[in-house]
Amino acid sequence: MSDEGPMFTDKGLDGFDFDDVRPIYTPEQIQAAKAALAARKAKKEARRQEFLAGIDQQIESLGERGYLRVASGQLPCPSCANQDHVWFEGDSFNCWCVKPKGWFNLTKALVPRRYFPQMVLLGHVKPSEKSIASIEFQQRAIDAIRANPHGSFAFFGPAGCGKTALSMTLLSMAAMKEAYAGRTHPKYGMYESAHIFRSSASAIVDQHHAYITASDDDDQVEIPDITEYRIRNTTNPHVFIAEFEKIGNLTEFRYKTLFTLVDACYETNGVQLVTDSNLTPAQFEAHFTDKIMRRIAEICYVADYFSESITEPTGK
Ligand SMILES: Nc1ncnc2c1ncn2[C@@H]1O[C@H](COP(=O)(O)OP(=O)(O)O)[C@@H](O)[C@H]1O
Ligand SMILES: [Mg+2]
């Protein structure tokens, strides 16, 4: 104790011989210590791999049906008993079931009952007698979506041909992407940060109208669901604007609102735009101008149920 004091004065340190306390290991000792550490790490890694293989085994043994039942909450998760995380030697991981649950709950919240669940699994979607379109063309439209599940699509076709049904399949695929990007919650589906914006054309113009005509002290008015700002400032947003024809008279304000949104999708990289109308492409162009139609054709696969044609994006 008595010689501790001086060490912490400048004088004491000056007089301290550092070489005295530097440990001297032999190269063999250093080698042995390194080898022991490497062996411990390798053993732990082997145990970790075994643990992960066990989880893969659990997923495997569920089969596709069981996997979906876990995702939907009908069956407790065999890996985490619905605790959402699993433990391995003191480390906790998010369980594999978190993402499928997030996808399922987000999709369930977004897709109306009449399309759920039959339209939400891309692998299971098949042409239907309920659609007024030919089975052959339905199959071609489904194939186009299978080939580009995150692509932009514009559906033109008469009421009842299946435009909304296939839009819901694309919406489900977008929800899957959001879930795998970690932007969904296993129980509540959507975090505010999920990059999916969805509205009908008429609702979105009404929302924009209410927003700009609200008085300054109106704190009830909400920011519209789809805005130019959101499209331009979100990474890879999914923009779903349904039923273009239902907006009625195309006033200057309505035209400008729709043009601004389509143009934002057109100008921003990585946007998925999904839209539909029961007009023919020619009628659509006559009604909404070639400026909107050209932008849609350049970025979207255009599925035209009237002429039974599918055209690739013409490119910018
Ligand atoms: N591939 C499909 N599988 C199952 N049902 C379908 C399919 N395509 C369309 N339908 C059904 O046909 C009906 C009309 O489709 P919908 O998408 O609502 O038409 P649209 O939006 O073109 O008016 C709906 O009841 C829908 O559930
Ligand atoms: Mg529809």
Ligand SMILES: [Zn+2]
């Ligand atoms: Zn789990």
